[in-house]
Amino acid sequence: xAHDTTHGEHSGAKKRIWxxxxxxxxxxxxxxxxxxxxxxxxxxxxxxSLSLLNWIFIVLTIIKAYYIVWAFMHMEHEAASLRRVVVxxxxxxxxxxxxxxxxEGTYIQEIYESGYITWDF
Amino acid sequence: MEAxxxxxxxxxxxxxxxxxxxxxxxxxxxxxxxxxxxxxxxxFSGFLAAYGFTRFKFINEWPIADEVFNHFPxxxxxxxxxxxxxxxxxxxxxSSVTMVLAVDAGHQMQKxxxxxxxxxxxxxxxxxxxxxxxxxxxxxSGEYGAVETRSGKIIQFxxxxxxxxxxxxxxxxxxxxxxxxxxxxxxxYNSEASYNPLSIEDVKNGFAxxxxxxxxxxxxxxxxxxxxxxxEESLLKLNTSGIGVIQGANLSQNEYGAPLFGGFxxxxxxxxxxxxxxxxxxxxxxxxNVLVGTYEKRGSYEMVEKVGxxxxxxxxxxVFVFTFFYLV
Numbered sequence: 014x015a016h017d018t019t020h021g022e023h024s025g026a027k028k029r030i031w032x033x034x035x036x037x038x039x040x041x042x043x044x045x046x047x048x049x050x051x052x053x054x055x056x057x058x059x060x061x062s063l064s065l066l067n068w069i070f071i072v073l074t075i076i077k078a079y080y081i082v083w084a085f086m087h088m089e090h091e092a093a094s095l096r097r098v099v100v101x102x103x104x105x106x107x108x109x110x111x112x113x114x115x116x117e118g119t120y121i122q123e124i125y126e127s128g129y130i131t132w133d134f
Numbered sequence: 135m136e137a138x139x140x141x142x143x144x145x146x147x148x149x150x151x152x153x154x155x156x157x158x159x160x161x162x163x164x165x166x167x168x169x170x171x172x173x174x175x176x177x178f179s180g181f182l183a184a185y186g187f188t189r190f191k192f193i194n195e196w197p198i199a200d201e202v203f204n205h206f207p208x209x210x211x212x213x214x215x216x217x218x219x220x221x222x223x224x225x226x227x228x229s230s231v232t233m234v235l236a237v238d239a240g241h242q243m244q245k246x247x248x249x250x251x252x253x254x255x256x257x258x259x260x261x262x263x264x265x266x267x268x269x270x271x272x273x274x275s276g277e278y279g280a281v282e283t284r285s286g287k288i289i290q291f292x293x294x295x296x297x298x299x300x301x302x303x304x305x306x307x308x309x310x311x312x313x314x315x316x317x318x319x320x321x322x323y324n325s326e327a328s329y330n331p332l333s334i335e336d337v338k339n340g341f342a343x344x345x346x347x348x349x350x351x352x353x354x355x356x357x358x359x360x361x362x363x364x365x366e367e368s369l370l371k372l373n374t375s376g377i378g379v380i381q382g383a384n385l386s387q388n389e390y391g392a393p394l395f396g397g398f399x400x401x402x403x404x405x406x407x408x409x410x411x412x413x414x415x416x417x418x419x420x421x422x423n424v425l426v427g428t429y430e431k432r433g434s435y436e437m438v439e440k441v442g443x444x445x446x447x448x449x450x451x452x453v454f455v456f457t458f459f460y461l462v
Contacts, residue, residue: 038224092160098168
């Protein structure tokens with residue numbers, strides 16, 4: 014437990030905080046630079062109905078989320094059971110929600126585009 | 135008498151029999167904070183997934199974030215996409231770092247360090263809320279203006295090179311009579327529409343008088359830019375379907391694109407901003423408790439740890455809002 018840390022472990026905790034801050038900053042800078050320059054080959058390469066650039070953004074975001082939860086919220090020091098209760102619940106429910114809604118959104122978009130009614134007049 | 139009741143399970147003292155061990159090896163307070171965070175995470179996911187749904191529904195006409203959020207303080211008229219929101223992200227990440235440093239100092243029972251780091255965290259939170267207010271004010275007042283069409287779409291204006299042109303640059307307000315809406319003259323709960331000196335006729339006249347102007351539709355081309363019509367199509371489009379003038383954004387329409395874009399922006403960033411605000415208030419309460427020595431006497435700074443969990447969660451949500459509103 015973090016409460017009864019010796020001195021050596023304590024400076025390790027501090028080091029970890031600054032290390033995670035640097036990682037989060039670098040990831041954010043990479044995101045912003047990619048967002049400003051939008052390299053053409055990343056924008057125009059599609060992978061499972063999203064451009065490669067958007068996949069990079071999403072993956073980097075999830076990595077950032079991992080570091081915030083594990084290091085800042087001390088999830089790495091909690092019991093494995095608590096980690097699973099929180100993370101698995103979220104991950105499964107959110108994946109399901111996103112899948113259902115995005116599939117439905119795409120379907121409605123197709124109706125708009127190929128339907129017999131004009132939506133823009 | 136005592137033999138008939140089944141009061142014992144044989145698991146007394148063990149974890150699943152409700153033994154003295156803490157469930158999931160976490161204190162009550164921290165466990166309840168995790169419950170709250172899980173449910174709040176699902177709430178935000180619901181909002182963001184609904185945003186994704188709407189965006190996929192209008193995938194070819196959604197506003198391009200770089201064009202909407204391109205302001206930076208003291209840089210008027212300079213196109214600065216993303217810089218400001220990146221700065222906001224750094225402020226929030228840094229306030230997370232000071233928060234976790236405060237928690238760490240709490241573990242060492244170093245009251246003065248807890249006070250300093252919490253004060254810095256509160257400061258970061260306040261700066262973030264202020265930045266968001268500035269962002270909202272830019273979003274609400276708008277920059278170029280747009281024309282609403284019969285079908286509820288919008289059209290924007292550009293010159294022949296494709297640079298955006300504001301409505302005021304080519305149209306001037308003509309004198310008109312304006313009657314004030316009074317409660318006694320109509321349905322009492324209908325309030326007066328916001329006042330815009332430009333009417334759709336002014337815009338149409340101004341557009342016809344400037345042969346250089348083009349209509350920019352909501353449609354996104356293969357190059358990832360908004361489609362610009364040629365002069366004849368532009369005139370036809372504006373004259374047949376333009377019905378009203380939009381300046382800035384409100385809850386029912388906005389000059390950037392799909393009306394729902396404004397709705398989602400206000401709702402999701404507003405709900406997140408509300409979390410930051412309540413986080414700051416809770417932090418201030420705990421801050422004063424630290425100052426008067428409550429946790430020193432209690433022998434544990436766990437309360438700082440719990441408010442820290444909430445604060446990091448707010449940062450976590452912002453990481454996702456940043457990605458889905460500004461980057462993707």
